Amino acid sequence: MKKRILVSGGAGYIGSHVTVELIAAGYDVVVADNMSNCDRSCFDGVRQITGRSELPFVEMDFCDAAAVERLFSRYKIDAVIHFAAFKAVGESVAEPIKYYRNNLLSFLNVLEAARNHGGCNVLFSSSATVYGEADKLPVTEQSPRLPATSPYGNTKQICEDMLRDAIAADPSIRGIALRYFNPIGAHPSVLIGELPRGVPNNLVPFITQTAIGKRACLSIFGNDYPTPDGTCLRDYIDIVDLAQAHVCAVTRMVEGRMKEGYEIFNVGTGRPVSVAELVTEFEKVNGLKLNYKFADRRPGDVVAIWADTSRANEELGWKAKRTLAETLASAWAWEKHLAEQ
Ligand code: WQD
Numbered sequence: 001m002k003k004r005i006l007v008s009g010g011a012g013y014i015g016s017h018v019t020v021e022l023i024a025a026g027y028d029v030v031v032a033d034n035m036s037n038c039d040r041s042c043f044d045g046v047r048q049i050t051g052r053s054e055l056p057f058v059e060m061d062f063c064d065a066a067a068v069e070r071l072f073s074r075y076k077i078d079a080v081i082h083f084a085a086f087k088a089v090g091e092s093v094a095e096p097i098k099y100y101r102n103n104l105l106s107f108l109n110v111l112e113a114a115r116n117h118g119g120c121n122v123l124f125s126s127s128a129t130v131y132g133e134a135d136k137l138p139v140t141e142q143s144p145r146l147p148a149t150s151p152y153g154n155t156k157q158i159c160e161d162m163l164r165d166a167i168a169a170d171p172s173i174r175g176i177a178l179r180y181f182n183p184i185g186a187h188p189s190v191l192i193g194e195l196p197r198g199v200p201n202n203l204v205p206f207i208t209q210t211a212i213g214k215r216a217c218l219s220i221f222g223n224d225y226p227t228p229d230g231t232c233l234r235d236y237i238d239i240v241d242l243a244q245a246h247v248c249a250v251t252r253m254v255e256g257r258m259k260e261g262y263e264i265f266n267v268g269t270g271r272p273v274s275v276a277e278l279v280t281e282f283e284k285v286n287g288l289k290l291n292y293k294f295a296d297r298r299p300g301d302v303v304a305i306w307a308d309t310s311r312a313n314e315e316l317g318w319k320a321k322r323t324l325a326e327t328l329a330s331a332w333a334w335e336k337h338l339a340e341q
Helices: 013-024 040-050 065-074 089-094 096-116 151-169 203-212 239-254 275-286 310-316 324-340
Strands: 004-008 028-033 057-059 079-082 120-127 173-180 182-184 218-221 236-238 262-267 292-295
Touching: 004 013, 013 028, 013 040, 013 239, 028 040, 065 096, 079 096, 079 239, 089 096, 089 151, 096 120, 096 151, 096 173, 120 151, 120 239, 151 173, 151 262, 173 239, 182 203, 182 239, 182 324, 203 218, 203 275, 203 324, 218 275, 236 239, 236 324, 239 262, 239 310, 262 310, 275 324
Parallel strands: 004 028, 004 079, 028 057, 079 120, 120 173, 173 262, 182 236, 218 292
Antiparallel strands: none
16 A cells, blocks of 8 residues: 655645655655645646646645644545745744744644544654754754744744654654755756745845846855855755655655654755855856855854754665756756746
């Protein structure tokens, strides 16, 4: 019997790539999304890549407890991967209540439904933002979580704790939190990728939109940081590599190979890259010149963060494979594909 995985927020950037990899690995998938921050085209792209025109899609809001309950009654779910959440750091500072309501309530409903249905494997989509400005780099899963600097970051910490506590009280629930570093790039088919609404906050979409002419100039936020070239260091992880980490984690859960009821894994490359390096690599790989300038530091940015990935490498048997060059080529291919639409 094929195992069935529910992907909440499965029409979004990460969820769509994860759905593709789950299907490639032989799982049955049910995608559910309220379409609040994505486009129908991404789900169509998933159907096209996988050749599954009948792939189940449920349009619903995970804040609606009755709807989540109905979903768990309708399908026997072996594991749920929970992506359905808001994710803009700046917006979360301006609208904290909206963020706490959406991100916490939706996850609460998932946990409650998991419990009501005799337990479930739960994979939570967390973030390296929980480490804040770490004292020691690279960060391991044991590195301390620092007080969150935004409501968005706080919702990630609280949801991790909700999962941990639910598991401690009820062994029929098991869970993994994956802490993502900076996911970038697009599927090689260019049928799915990131679709930022309005002006992108994240670096790579801003770069590709500048390269295509949608934005006049990239501002590099700060060149006086205590790093080799003065710009911030991050761990940019290819979206397909990231998606494959989910397959490894889900398989570990459904095959009963977890060593503890609740486990945490960093999902990154282990390779720090500066903003300036990323820009130079983008120019080189794609054979173009980017219009950019140095600007003031962006409030709230950490100087440097990258992952110690040993635990994911050893326990999940997963390792990031794509080079930064391949990933940046895919990001540019996706932007050009969008421009042709
Ligand atoms: C990367 C670097 C910027 C834009 C955020 C969230 C995190 C996560 C991923 C989300 C920084 C610099 C950026 C620009 C720039 N999760 N930059 N010019 O801040 O590391 O992480 O996104 O869902 O939780 O905090 O990513 O892509 O915004 O920035 O110079 O126009 O690029 O200062 O050093 P960040 P980012």
